[in-house]
Amino acid sequence: MSNTTEIHVDSEVPLVRITREFDHPVDKVFRAHTEPALVAQWMGPRSLTNEMVRWDCETGGGYVFVQRRGDEEYAFHGSFHDVVPGELIVQTFTFDGMPEGVALEKLRFESLDGGTRTRLTTTSLVDSFEDRDAFVAGGMETGVVEGYERLDELLDA
Amino acid sequence: MSADPLSRAFAALADPTRRDLVARLTVADATLTELAEPYDVSLQAVSKHLRVLEDAGLVTRGRDAQKRPVHLEAEVLSLMTAWIERYRRQAEERYSRLDDVLAAMPDDVSPLPPPRAVSPNPRRTKGKQP
Numbered sequence: 001m002s003n004t005t006e007i008h009v010d011s012e013v014p015l016v017r018i019t020r021e022f023d024h025p026v027d028k029v030f031r032a033h034t035e036p037a038l039v040a041q042w043m044g045p046r047s048l049t050n051e052m053v054r055w056d057c058e059t060g061g062g063y064v065f066v067q068r069r070g071d072e073e074y075a076f077h078g079s080f081h082d083v084v085p086g087e088l089i090v091q092t093f094t095f096d097g098m099p100e101g102v103a104l105e106k107l108r109f110e111s112l113d114g115g116t117r118t119r120l121t122t123t124s125l126v127d128s129f130e131d132r133d134a135f136v137a138g139g140m141e142t143g144v145v146e147g148y149e150r151l152d153e154l155l156d157a
Numbered sequence: 158m159s160a161d162p163l164s165r166a167f168a169a170l171a172d173p174t175r176r177d178l179v180a181r182l183t184v185a186d187a188t189l190t191e192l193a194e195p196y197d198v199s200l201q202a203v204s205k206h207l208r209v210l211e212d213a214g215l216v217t218r219g220r221d222a223q224k225r226p227v228h229l230e231a232e233v234l235s236l237m238t239a240w241i242e243r244y245r246r247q248a249e250e251r252y253s254r255l256d257d258v259l260a261a262m263p264d265d266v267s268p269l270p271p272p273r274a275v276s277p278n279p280r281r282t283k284g285k286q287p
Contacts, residue, residue, distance in 0.1 A: 003256070005249040009167065009241055016244070020252045024259040030268035032258050042254035045247065058269075085268040120252075129164040 014132040015125040022118045026111040029118045030086050033057065033107070040065075048074075059083045063091075078102075086111075093124070101126065166237055169213035174198075175206050179215060182229035186219070192227060 008017040022029050032038045036055035043050050044067050053064040061080040066073060075096040082090040089107040103124045110119040126132045170176050178192060193203040207227060210216045214233045219226040 003252075005245055005252055007241060007245040007248065012171065018245070018248045020248070022252075022256065022259060024262075025264065027268045028259055028262055028264065028266055029255075031266045031270065032255060032262065034268065035270040038258055038262070041258045042251060045250050046254060129167075 013125065014127070014129045015123055016132065017121065017123045019119065019121050021112065022120065023116070024118060025115050026086050026109050026118045029120060030109055033089060034083070034085075043067075056080065057083055057089065078105075163237065165213040166215055166233055169209050169215055170237075172206065172209075174203075175210055178203075178206060178210065179229065179234070182216065182227060183234075186226040186228045188224045188226055 003021045003023065006019045008019075010017070032042070034057040036052040039055060040050040040052050043065065048067040048069045051066045051068070053066060055063045055065065057063070057080055059080060059082050061083070062078065063080070064075070064077045066075045068074075077094055077096065078092040080089065080091050082088060087109055089105075091105050091107070093103040093105050094101060103126045105125075106123045108121045108123075110121070111117075112119055124132075170179065174196065181187065181192065189200060189204055189207065192207070193200050196203060207216065207218075211218065215230055217228050217230060219228060
């Protein structure tokens with residue numbers, strides 16, 4: 001697979017930016033974000049199932065979804081602040097397990113290579129470094145040591 | 158300046174010279190003089206950068222009074238890289254699933270789904286309730 005997921009963790013403001021390209025036209029990638037039955041098929045890890053309680057992806061709309069694995073259950077909710085078809089989704093994001101925490105997320109869709117491919121850039125901004133670290137570190141077991149193989153990536157950020 | 162160690166470590170690596178120092182220290186410990194050699198700045202400036210890295214817990218200085226070799230604290234760096242890598246992998250897992258969804262969709266679709274019939278109860282549940 002040639003499309004790699006790139007991550008940028010900013011040190012000046014508490015944001016994380018993730019960039020990924022897809023071998024499909026922008027309208028298709030956008031549709032996979034707006035139609036709940038499609039979103040349910042890819043949002044989150046494979047080991048969890050998604051129930052899209054609500055997914056009204058339009059300006060002023062909102063969403064609620066629940067992820068499950070056995071007895072575990074994780075609920076999320078947010079608002080769609082701006083939805084520009086084929087271009088932009090601006091939304092809030094809250095994990096109900098951290099109800100005080102909220103991220104502002106901007107998803108930018110860019111058409112590449114004459115419309116055959118798409119670049120998706122997702123920027124998540126929270127209101128403190130502590131919150132961002134909690135978001136990003138969410139579920140991380142302590143003491144994870146993976147060596148230096150990603151040092152280059154970290155240093156190039 | 159943020160108080161927690163991880164944020165301090167990220168802030169310390171916001172500077173390109175300090176990133177370069179860390180990259181060189183992954184190879185071997187080095188003295189201040191050795192570290193300063195390739196740069197067009199004073200020993201004092203490099204020493205200042207090292208102090209920031211030291212405060213962030215990324216490096217320590219040896220006890221040898223003369224040389225005080227600089228040592229990279231691999232554990233702190235590993236924690237940072239593991240932290241970022243895990244998040245990146247979660248995103249990658251999500252997007253590789255999205256690849257599969259896209260492959261199964263027809264090529265010619267509009268960006269928005271057709272409008273739904275208005276339902277008095279937007280809760281559409283499948284399967285059993287928790």
